[in-house]
Amino acid sequence: MKFAMIGAGAMGLRYGILLQEAGNDVTFIDTWQPHIDKIREQGGVYVMRDHKDRHLTKIKLETPETFDGHPDMFIFFAKQMQLQDYLDRCEHFFHKDQYAFTCMNGMGHIEKLQNYFADDKIIGGTALIATVLPGPGEVDFMGKRGAGKMNMCPLNEKPDKMCKALFNELQKADMNPTLTDDFTGTLMTKVIFNSVINTICTMFELPMGEFGNFPGAYQMGRQLIDEAYDICARAGIKLVSSRDEEMAALDHNTRIDMPLHYPSMYQDMTKDRPTEVDYINGYIAELGRKYHYEASTHLFVTQAVHLAEFHRQNL
Ligand code: NAD
Numbered sequence: 375m376k377f378a379m380i381g382a383g384a385m386g387l388r389y390g391i392l393l394q395e396a397g398n399d400v401t402f403i404d405t406w407q408p409h410i411d412k413i414r415e416q417g418g419v420y421v422m423r424d425h426k427d428r429h430l431t432k433i434k435l436e437t438p439e440t441f442d443g444h445p446d447m448f449i450f451f452a453k454q455m456q457l458q459d460y461l462d463r464c465e466h467f468f469h470k471d472q473y474a475f476t477c478m479n480g481m482g483h484i485e486k487l488q489n490y491f492a493d494d495k496i497i498g499g500t501a502l503i504a505t506v507l508p509g510p511g512e513v514d515f516m517g518k519r520g521a522g523k524m525n526m527c528p529l530n531e532k533p534d535k536m537c538k539a540l541f542n543e544l545q546k547a548d549m550n551p552t553l554t555d556d557f558t559g560t561l562m563t564k565v566i567f568n569s570v571i572n573t574i575c576t577m578f579e580l581p582m583g584e585f586g587n588f589p590g591a592y593q594m595g596r597q598l599i600d601e602a603y604d605i606c607a608r609a610g611i612k613l614v615s616s617r618d619e620e621m622a623a624l625d626h627n628t629r630i631d632m633p634l635h636y637p638s639m640y641q642d643m644t645k646d647r648p649t650e651v652d653y654i655n656g657y658i659a660e661l662g663r664k665y666h667y668e669a670s671t672h673l674f675v676t677q678a679v680h681l682a683e684f685h686r687q688n689l
Contacts, residue, residue: 375543378403378445380460382435384505384638385477386451387419387513391431392547401434403441403464405456410435412511420512423519428512438463447540450476450487453642454653457483461490473536477501477524479568479638480653481561484529497537498557499526500564502627503549504635516635523550525564525614527557556612563614566602569655570595570624572639573675576649577682579640583633586625595624601669602658608665643683651679 375398379390382402394400404410413419418432436443438460448468452460457478474491476483477499487496503522506514524544528537533553544551554560574594575585585591596617603617615623639649655672662669 375399375447375539376443376445377401378441378443378448380448380450380464381452381456382409382413382419382433383451383453384507384513385501385503386449387421387433387507388503388505388515389449389451389477389547389549391419391421391433391513392549393543394433396543396546398543399445401436401441401443401445403436403438405437405460405463406510409510410437412509416511422512422514424516425514438467441467443467444469445472446536447473447475450474450478450483452478453647454478454480454482454650455648457486461486465490471495473497473540475499475526475540477526479564479572480650481565481657482653484561488529494528494530494532494534496529497526497540498529498561499524499551500560501549502564504632506638506641516632520548520550523552525552525554525560527554527560529557531555531557554614556614559612559614562606562611563620565654565657566599566606566613566620567624567627568637568639569602569658569672569675570598571628572637573651573655573679575637576639576643576651577675577678579644581634581636582628586628586633591628592621592625595621597671598655598675599624601662601667601671605658605662605665605667605669608667609661639679643679643686646686649679649683651676655679 377400379386379402382404390400413435418430421431422428468490473495474487475497501524504516642649655676659669659672
């Protein structure tokens with residue numbers, strides 16, 4: 375298949391390079407100038423796995439202004455607050471026959487994609503795959519090949535030929551995809567998962583295992599999970615996991631799977647970039663408001679992360 379990655383950051387590079395290695399034609403499109411300059415100067419991207427085996431991988435890199443290809447599918451991996459700028463700058467090469475796929479965290483991106491792509495051409499998903507961009511021109515794929523897993527679902531919940539072809543390519547690339555049948559439930563289950571780990575580890579600057587091993591972790595997580603699940607019940611959103619399954623997944627992910635990993639929200643804050651908290655806990659609180667439910671813990675946590683950002687800006 376022919377792909378264009380919109381956003382060649384940590385996840386864009388991981389998905390794009392693994393799809394390229396699986397035999398696909400992949401072009402990367404990015405706007406961060408120091409990253410673009412470094413990749414051009416080096417003749418590619420330095421790829422590592424768990425800080426080891428650093429090697430140069432050649433990629434085709436363009437900017438929104440220089441790209442003029444016609445891929446079958448665009449894969450969006452920007453941060454939520456960058457997406458509109460990417461869409462504005464890339465709009466000139468979007469066509470009606472093309473698909474948009476994304477596993478971005480948070481909520482708000484699908485509505486934006488709907489302004490450019492037809493509903494039957496949008497595929498959403500979630501990725502439990504940790505990847506770090508240590509600096510311009512370098513990416514670290516955390517975990518062994520085949521580590522992590524992901525869910526995907528077309529917006530109209532009717533997988534067509536192109537969706538199945540994407541699924542096959544992701545399988546060949548060892549991304550461990552699962553095709554689910556409930557679009558909103560799939561995405562919201564991950565938003566809720568992130569609303570606990572990403573935000574708490576970011577506020578307190580903790581690796582995930584330190585939160586998981588804290589004796590009060592269950593109580594803190596459960597309060598956020600209960601509020602979010604109550605809201606989804608009011609909104610008629612069918613989540614993929616039960617409350618207990620979500621708690622067990624949080625425990626496993628923090629203590630067993632990735633104890634040393636800092637979530638991507640933490641990485642943004644420590645690089646003085648804005649976090650996606652408004653699209654995660656903030657989104658849950660906003661949804662609550664719509665259904666007359668005061669999500670006081672999510673509201674508090676949203677502001678607490680903003681306070682942590684504010685504090686760093688004033689250092
Ligand atoms: P990223 O920040 O690595 O890259 C996104 C964009 O930001 C790219 O265009 C990149 O070039 C640019 N960028 C990176 N560092 C920058 C800097 N210091 N200044 C300016 N621009 C910079 O983002 P990502 O980790 O690839 O995440 C993309 C989406 O995937 C997000 O919604 C994220 O929450 C989600 N996600 C990330 C991970 C992960 O482990 N990284 C896992 C699952 C989901």
